[in-house]
Amino acid sequence: MRHHAPRQPLTDVDVAIVGAGSAGLSAALVLGRCLRRVLVLDGGAPRNAPSPAVQGFFTRDGTKPADLLHLGREQLQPYETVEIREARVMGITPKDKHFELTLEGRTGRTSTVTARKVLLATGVEDELPPIDGMRQLWGRGVLHCPYCHGWEVRNQPLAVYGRAKLVTGLALLVSRWSPDVVACVEDPAYLTANARRRLRQQKIQVREEPIIRLEGTKGGELRHIVFESGAKLARTAVFIHAHQHQRTALAEQLGCRRNSKGAVWVDKKQQTTVPGLYAAGDTTPGTQQALLAAAEGSAAAININETLTREECPK
Ligand SMILES: Cc1cc2nc3c(=O)[nH]c(=O)nc-3n(C[C@H](O)[C@H](O)[C@H](O)COP(=O)(O)OP(=O)(O)OC[C@H]3O[C@@H](n4cnc5c(N)ncnc54)[C@H](O)[C@@H]3O)c2cc1C
Known part of the structure; x- marks a missing residue:
C-alpha cells in the first residue's frame, strides 16, 4: 500500500x-x-x-x-x-x-x-481518589461531568467530593440539577469563608469528615458515602473532579x-x-x-x- x-x-x-x-x-x-x-x-x-x-x-x-x-x-x-x-x-x-x-x-x-x-x-x-469503591462505581455512581450525567440524576440526593479549591465551583454547578447537594471537602481547612458563604446561599451542606469508602450495587450504582466516624450518607451519585x-x-x-x-x-x-x-x-x-x-x-x-x-x- x-x-x-x-x-x-x-x-x-x-x-x-x-x-x-x-x-x-x-x-x-x-x-x-x-x-x-x-x-x-x-x-x-x-x-x-x-x-x-x-x-x-x-x-x-x-x-x-x-x-x-x-x-x-x-x-x-x-x-x-x-x-x-x-x-x-x-x-x-x-x-x-x-x-x-x-x-x-x-x-x-x-x-x-x-x-x-x-x-x-x-x-x-482519569486518576480516581484512592477511596474504596471509587473505581468500582466510576461512570455510574461516581461521575465527573454534570453535562454528561446531570440530567440522569436530576432532583436526586447528590454529593460532590474534592479539594476545597475545586469543590465549591463543582458543587455550585451540580446544584443546577438537584436541590439536594452535599459538598464533601477533602481539605476543609482550605475552604474559604467566601466559599462557605456561597455554598450556604445555595443550600449546599458541607461535610468536613474524611470519606473512607463508597458503598454501592454490583451494577455500579451508589448507595452510601461512609465517613471515618462510620456515619453513612445516602446518595445516588457523587461528582468528583478527577x-x-x-x-x-x-x-x-x-x-x-x-x-x-x-x-x-x-x-x-x-x-x-x-x-x-x-x-x-x-x-x-x-x-x-x-x-x-x-x-x-x-x-x-x-x-x-x-x-x-x-x-x-x-x-
Ligand atoms: C465516565 C465517563 C463518561 C463520559 N460520558 C460522556 C458523555 O456522556 N458525553 C460526552 O460527550 N462525553 C463523555 N465523556 C467524555 C468522552 O469520553 C471524551 O470526551 C471522549 O472519549 C474523547 O474522545 P477522544 O477520541 O479524544 O479520546 P478517547 O475516546 O479516550 O479515545 C482515545 C483512543 O486512543 C487509544 N490510544 C491511546 N494511546 C494509544 C496508543 N499509544 N496507541 C494506540 N492507541 C492508543 C485508546 O485506546 C482510545 O481508544 C465521558 C468520560 C468519562 C470518563
Whole structure:
C-alpha cells in the first residue's frame, strides 16, 4: 500500500492516526473522503468505556460508548483507503519529511510504519481518589461531568467530593440539577469563608469528615458515602473532579509543547509544535466531550489534507 506523491517522500500511508475514539474515527472519515491513505491504530478502550451511555451527542444521545464507535468504524468501510489496525503505538520518530511509527500488535509483535503526517487522538486517563469503591462505581455512581450525567440524576440526593479549591465551583454547578447537594471537602481547612458563604446561599451542606469508602450495587450504582466516624450518607451519585494524565507519553517524547496540566498545545489548525504532528480530542486543552473531540478530529483532517495538497502542488 505504498503511495507515491510527486516530489514527496515514499511512505506507507499519507496519515497515521493514533487512537480510534471519537476524535480519531472522525478524522479518518474526513481523510478517507479525501482519498487519503490512512492507517488508524488503536490499542485499547476509549475513556468513557465504564459509562452506560454517551449523552449530549447530537443525534446519538444515550448511545452506548461501544455502539457509537462501532457505528463510526462501520461507516468507514466504504472508504477503501482507510485501514484500522489493532496495535499500540510505542514510539514516533520524526525523519526528514515524514514519521516512522513503532507499533506493537496484540501478540506483542513489533513493526514499523511510515506516514507523512501523524494525528494524535490518544485521549486522557482519569486518576480516581484512592477511596474504596471509587473505581468500582466510576461512570455510574461516581461521575465527573454534570453535562454528561446531570440530567440522569436530576432532583436526586447528590454529593460532590474534592479539594476545597475545586469543590465549591463543582458543587455550585451540580446544584443546577438537584436541590439536594452535599459538598464533601477533602481539605476543609482550605475552604474559604467566601466559599462557605456561597455554598450556604445555595443550600449546599458541607461535610468536613474524611470519606473512607463508597458503598454501592454490583451494577455500579451508589448507595452510601461512609465517613471515618462510620456515619453513612445516602446518595445516588457523587461528582468528583478527577485529575488526569495523557494516555501516552508520545507527545512528551516528541518534545511537543504542553500546558501545565500536560495537555498537548495545538494552534487553530490542530497542529502541535512539532511540524507535521497534529492532535485532537481530549489530548488537547479545553472542554472534553465526545462531540467536541469528533469536531476537532474533523478539523484536524481538513487541515492535514490541505497541507498535504500544498506540499504536492508547490507554487
Ligand atoms: C465516565 C465517563 C463518561 C463520559 N460520558 C460522556 C458523555 O456522556 N458525553 C460526552 O460527550 N462525553 C463523555 N465523556 C467524555 C468522552 O469520553 C471524551 O470526551 C471522549 O472519549 C474523547 O474522545 P477522544 O477520541 O479524544 O479520546 P478517547 O475516546 O479516550 O479515545 C482515545 C483512543 O486512543 C487509544 N490510544 C491511546 N494511546 C494509544 C496508543 N499509544 N496507541 C494506540 N492507541 C492508543 C485508546 O485506546 C482510545 O481508544 C465521558 C468520560 C468519562 C470518563
